[in-house]
Amino acid sequence: MALKPSLRDVLPAATHDPARATLVSLQDAAAGTPWFVRILTGFGAWVASLFLIAFLSLGMLVGQEAGAIILGLLIIGGAITVRRLGNNVFLTQLALATGLAGQGLFIGGVGVLSESPEVAAMATLVLQAVLLFVYPDTTQRFLSSLFGGLALLILLRLLDAGVLMDVALVGLTVLAHLLFLNQGRLQRGARGELVTPAAFGLVTTLLYSLLMRSWLHDAYVSLFREGTAELPPGVLTLGLAVVTLYSAWRVLQETDSNPGGATGVTAFAALGLLAVLTLQTPGVIAATGVLLLGFHRRSVVLLGMAVVFILVFGVGYYYDLQLSLLAKSLALLGSGLVLLGLRFFILRRFPAAEEVR
Template sequence: MALKPSLRDVVSQLQVEGVLAGDAQALAGTALASRQDVTTGTPWFVRILTGFGAWVASLFLIAFIALVVTASEEVGAIILGLLLTGGAVVVRRMGNNVFLTQLALSTGLAGQALFVGGMGSLTDSGEAAAAATLGLGLVLLFVYPDTIQRFLSALSASLALLILLRLTVPGVLVDVALVGLTVLAHLLFLQQGRLQAGRWGEVVTPTAFGLVTVLFSVLLMRTWFQDFYGSLFREGAVELPPGVLTLGLAVVTLYSAWRVLEETGVDTGGTAGVTAFATLVLLAVLTFRTPGVIAAAGVLLLGFHRRNVVLLGMAVAFILNFGVSYYYDLELSLLAKSLALLGSGLVMLGLRLFILRRFPAVEEVR
């Protein structure tokens, strides 16, 4: 999930800067060979078996510590959870092999669940459990040196924040916070290269993916499980209308499009910039009752900009999902819906033809 430019891009840049004067193909072959030596050192099935053994070992460790703790059930769960989580951090920092990595991850996840569950049972409060999840997630995000755990920490902390807001503040502010998390995710991806060169560079990408996952999860719940989503509010709370949420997400997407055009050297006030902005605005207007469409379009934009296959896959999957929801929410007959789909398809094909003719792609020189 990290920002990794291709080897060809790196070698080409070095040649342009005059740093590299040798044979680029020979250097590329040497680098690829050394990478293969590193990645193929341990067979894949050995790594899988080692990781499975670490998860089994962690289960026995959890069972043993659970028998040792003799305090009350809630307090014991909290103590046990903190011990397991702290031990996982220490073990993960001891080494980077498969067994230690998976052992620490599985043990840490169990410890986090015990701690949050114990806090919720002890206080009999959903607010306390959400606050505990938020605090623990933020701490582990910075102290646990593992990409998967950092992704899960960002994911759990963001969800806990939204749940805590749902239980304590008016429901409208929850959607405002969701837009704020979306802004943070876009900024992290837009500034990914610069931020990864800083002190907390390893935190940037997992956090950004965690925020995007939260965004899609909340919008998916709001779109397909409206009754359950509404039950999460306090009695009498009112959520933000879909059109207003779509407007907020559209503003974020337009800002990202403006930044991407600037980075690629395209005149934002020219024909290309106006075409891009007009297309996004039109998409937001047509799908104002389904905010997930413009949100997924924004993530798709970031995926193309960062050349990230995982981000592109997430965006495509969710834009299709939200597109289906938009189709079924249309208060039209089946014939009218079919004509709408046909018309939108023709518009998209015409727009593609216009872009290809008006802005021909420069042929890549190999």
């Protein structure tokens, strides 16, 4: 078993008592209210906000788009104010639900008034960029990163810049990997509270976009305008593979493993082979990169997302093969034998350290 160090092992001796006091205080705060009470309180806040928005939106009929924009901005401002008043569950969920409704009113009003989906996408991008910095809530910051990333990709697609959309997707992947790789250092900065939700939002944007491209390609093309040029899947796969290889190199460095040694060569060769075999399905190497980050950051959420999407993209890869069912079966059998052989080689060549008890 691999060694799992405790806080005592990784923190200086002078910080043990403050760290222990912080952990105890967090546990006491979490245990103050039962989980089912928090769920019911949050549900009540969402119901209350829905009634409020329904009442305020009664006058927002067709022809009142300007009023919807103004009302949406007022609701967003009120949600920010309410969220800053306290951290209890009711106020938090009330502000979140109300703020999301306000965002919908504002974006919908801009889209109908301008009669341009490009303007609506730009308004979404600007609004989410502002909320990412001014709205003090982890969930909203995650949603702002997700909605902002999707708005950027949709905007590029609507502007007949499909190639730039794919380049931007690789750029968002680079940003997500850098945020996770430098998470500890960045969280100590002035905007440290933005790092984790923004990183998760960008990863979700990446996986959702690749899912749309792989599984719903016809709807994806017709939705965002047909006839737009885009990068071949193989080129996008190679771009995502470069990002994953860089992250693997950084992880090897941080774990005191020699990237040029046997460990590094084995890891790079396996990732490169995976990218070459799945050129037509870029989601496989992208989800593998997320899996790498999940293991490195010990994030259960990242690991769960990566495993689910690897299975989804793996199924898509299987159905994309232009082979007969017999050939596909033989390919699955052969790949399984290769993976078992690789596992046997890794266990023999790099035995795991015994767990210290």
